Amino acid sequence: MSKPKRGRSLWGLPSRGRGTCPICNSTRIKLLYPRAKTNGTVVTVCKKCSKAEQNKVDAV
Structure with a gap:
């Protein structure tokens, strides 16, 4: 079924x-x-980057 x-x-x-x-x-x-x-802010990322290292997320 759909x-x-x-x-x-x-x-x-x-x-x-x-x-x-x-x-x-x-x-x-x-x-x-x-x-x-x-620092507590939240960013939305793609599926590939959802498992990225924390230092890459902080660099944004």
């Missing part, structure tokens, strides 16, 4: 959840994974 609700939550996000990843600078990629910096 899954009609798959990806539906993305429609409420700006640009359907897509943008430029602040870590790897990939364009038109889904930014769905929040990463916290050491």
Whole structure:
């Protein structure tokens, strides 16, 4: 059976959840994974960068 609700939550996000990843600078990629910096701010990154080292996240 098909899954009609798959990806539906993305429609409420700006640009359907897509943008430029602040870590790897990939364009038109889904930014769905929040990463916290050491100073407490949160940035959303792509799936590839969700497992990036903390020093790369802090450099943004």
